[in-house]
Amino acid sequence: MTLKLKSAFLALILMGAGGCYSSDHTLVPKPPPERKVLEESYAVKYQPMVDILFVVDDSGSMGTHQQNLATNISKFTAAMEKNKFLDYHIGVVSTSMDKPALAGVLRGNPSFVTRETDFVSQFLAKNITDLGTSGDYIEKMADPIYVALGPNTAQINPGFLRPEAFLVVILITDAEEQSELVTNYKAYDTMLRSKSGDENKVLGYGVLSYPDLFGDRCASDGNGQPVINEMFMSMFSNAHNSLVSTNTPGPLPGSRNILTNIFSLCDADYGQKLANIGEDIRIRVSRKLPLPRLPVRGTIHLKYGTQFVDPKWWKYDPTSQSLILLPGIELVEEEGAQFSVVLDQSNPNETIGVPPEGEVVGGGITFMNSPADQEE
Numbered sequence: 074m075t076l077k078l079k080s081a082f083l084a085l086i087l088m089g090a091g092g093c094y095s096s097d098h099t100l101v102p103k104p105p106p107e108r109k110v111l112e113e114s115y116a117v118k119y120q121p122m123v124d125i126l127f128v129v130d131d132s133g134s135m136g137t138h139q140q141n142l143a144t145n146i147s148k149f150t151a152a153m154e155k156n157k158f159l160d161y162h163i164g165v166v167s168t169s170m171d172k173p174a175l176a177g178v179l180r181g182n183p184s185f186v187t188r189e190t191d192f193v194s195q196f197l198a199k200n201i202t203d204l205g206t207s208g209d210y211i212e213k214m215a216d217p218i219y220v221a222l223g224p225n226t227a228q229i230n231p232g233f234l235r236p237e238a239f240l241v242v243i244l245i246t247d248a249e250e251q252s253e254l255v256t257n258y259k260a261y262d263t264m265l266r267s268k269s270g271d272e273n274k275v276l277g278y279g280v281l282s283y284p285d286l287f288g289d290r291c292a293s294d295g296n297g298q299p300v301i302n303e304m305f306m307s308m309f310s311n312a313h314n315s316l317v318s319t320n321t322p323g324p325l326p327g328s329r330n331i332l333t334n335i336f337s338l339c340d341a342d343y344g345q346k347l348a349n350i351g352e353d354i355r356i357r358v359s360r361k362l363p364l365p366r367l368p369v370r371g372t373i374h375l376k377y378g379t380q381f382v383d384p385k386w387w388k389y390d391p392t393s394q395s396l397i398l399l400p401g402i403e404l405v406e407e408e409g410a411q412f413s414v415v416l417d418q419s420n421p422n423e424t425i426g427v428p429p430e431g432e433v434v435g436g437g438i439t440f441m442n443s444p445a446d447q448e449e
Contacts, residue, residue, distance in 0.1 A: 116411055125162065126243070130247060146201065147194035156439075214260075218263070236267070247338055249299055249300065250301040261275070276354065276357065277334060280338055360397055361395045364396065367391070405440075
């Protein structure tokens with residue numbers, strides 16, 4: 074190849090190289106695809122339910138104690154009504170079993186009160202005091218519980234017990250347990266069976282007599298300590314972690330743990346302790362918000378009406394496929410508002426969340442007035 078041809082060939086190569094890197098052909102990265110947010114929103118059925126049975130001693134020594142219970146019962150109901158969704162049945166039975174027609178039968182008219190009952194605390198107070206104090210002098214707690222909630226409950230107390238509701242018993246007595254039909258274990262087992270073995274849906278509380286602490290001011294009928302009643306109260310899942318009392322009368326000699334679901338008939342803070350029972354029930358019953366299907370971790374947004382609920386007030390629990398509402402949650406009330414869940418479906422490949430560490434205790438809901446009302 075002659076020198077002239079070589080020069081021409083080199084010029085062509087340089088021209089071609091310059092064209093590849095001209096400003097008209099600069100290589101640029103491909104723009105990322107626009108992220109599309111796909112959301113699914115659905116209402117969540119939230120209907121916490123509880124059936125509460127007061128077992129009230131109607132023997133001759135209980136006049137003052139029945140009246141004290143009736144006087145403070147509004148504090149109990151007010152604590153539960155902080156959650157406007159809470160659907161409750163509250164009934165009263167006596168400790169008497171000497172009259173078969175009344176044994177284990179809910180007393181009063183109406184036989185149990187609900188959230189729809191007008192003047193609910195007044196009716197409940199009347200149902201308590203109408204028991205009177207001329208009942209059987211042999212006080213029984215387990216027997217009326219078994220009869221009221223056992224196999225024949227639909228005939229004896231129609232409409233009171235609901236399969237899907239939590240079940241609570243509250244003992245009010247100044248005497249020791251003296252049942253003859255069944256034991257405490259049988260009464261507890263009856264309650265547990267009605268909830269398909271879910272011990273977290275069966276709760277117990279006791280307002281008992283402790284004469285060694287208060288002497289003549291709070292004498293016990295029979296002057297005995299409530300050993301058997303305490304044993305009964307120790308069976309329940311809320312025995313050692315309830316909000317009722319931190320300075321309980323017990324433990325009695327031989328007790329291993331202090332029971333937090335009991336307090337004394339003569340407690341100086343009787344009204345507050347009764348309110349604490351209502352608070353404890355409300356929190357335990359109200360804490361779970363069931364979801365209809367398994368969501369993806371990181372996609373859940375909880376709403377109440379138009380409000381997004383701050384995630385610090387709830388946790389997702391995949392073991393029960395529900396949202397756990399945490400203590401202290403407050404919502405501004407909206408007319409007709411319901412809970413709903415918004416799911417971000419943008420990344421369906423995320424994994425399901427893991428269960429939270431340990432058990433979360435709490436979850437009551439307090440409704441506040443609207444911001445405008447607060448300013449006034």
